[in-house]
Amino acid sequence: MTGIAPSILAADFANLQRDVEMINSSAAEYIHVDIMDGMFVPNISFGMPVCQAVHKHATKPLDVHLMIEQPDRYLADFRNAGASIITVHYEACTHLHRTIQHIKELGAMPGVALNPHTPVEVLSEILGDVSLVLIMSVNPGFGGQVFIENTYKKIAKLAQMRREGNHQFLIEVDGGVNTSNAGKLFAEGTDILVAGSFVFNSHNPVQTIQDLKNAVVK
Numbered sequence: 744m745t746g747i748a749p750s751i752l753a754a755d756f757a758n759l760q761r762d763v764e765m766i767n768s769s770a771a772e773y774i775h776v777d778i779m780d781g782m783f784v785p786n787i788s789f790g791m792p793v794c795q796a797v798h799k800h801a802t803k804p805l806d807v808h809l810m811i812e813q814p815d816r817y818l819a820d821f822r823n824a825g826a827s828i829i830t831v832h833y834e835a836c837t838h839l840h841r842t843i844q845h846i847k848e849l850g851a852m853p854g855v856a857l858n859p860h861t862p863v864e865v866l867s868e869i870l871g872d873v874s875l876v877l878i879m880s881v882n883p884g885f886g887g888q889v890f891i892e893n894t895y896k897k898i899a900k901l902a903q904m905r906r907e908g909n910h911q912f913l914i915e916v917d918g919g920v921n922t923s924n925a926g927k928l929f930a931e932g933t934d935i936l937v938a939g940s941f942v943f944n945s946h947n948p949v950q951t952i953q954d955l956k957n958a959v960v961k
């Protein structure tokens with residue numbers, strides 16, 4: 744599958760309903776919601792009330808990316824705020840298996856995210872339990888950063904692990920995504936591309952989402 748999850752981190756927060764409705768009217772599969780706590784990452788974005796406000800207007804499932812320490816404390820809150828997918832960082836979870844089970848019990852799809860320096864092999868024993876693996880292609884914390892080229896290698900390796908283990912999880916890539924790298928990212932095995940600034944800074948975001956979805960190797 745080739746899916747797009749526009750990140751509302753790059754939206755106009757004073758016109759959030761308008762921007763959510765733009766995503767609703769587009770070819771996007773999900774709405775990506777970036778939660779930052781100023782601890783796990785050096786930035787603060789927004790929390791549950793904003794997530795809930797987005798959910799109120801969204802017709803697409805919310806893909807909530809928790810860039811926070813001790814995510815277990817807030818899983819139920821984000822589920823109640825409308826999250827369909829809840830992704831936690833491998834680097835923030837000492838008891839990742841327990842956290843994943845908790846997300847499932849709440850009725851959401853569990854995802855696990857990896858920072859750029861974390862090898863995909865660390866997930867070998869949990870791949871059968873997750874619905875999604877998010878490969879960060881920038882260091883998390885800010886939109887508008889430059890894509891890290893080493894990401895391709897990680898996706899290829901993860902896609903191989905998925906094949907060999909006969910697993911079903913989706914592969915999502917997040918950070919610095921644009922139409923120059925989207926085709927190759929899909930070709931390596933990515934299912935969902937997150938895109939923030941490339942979508943929201945474009946003149947025609949709905950068309951940009953379609954262009955990303957249709958991207959082929961250049």
Ligand code: DX5
Nearest residue numbers: 750883884886887919939940
């Ligand atoms: C970065 C966030 C991303 C961010 C991507 O820490 O996890 O989801 O919104 O933004 P762009 O597409 O601008 O790199």
Ligand code: ZN
Nearest residue numbers: 777808917937
């Ligand atoms: Zn994200």
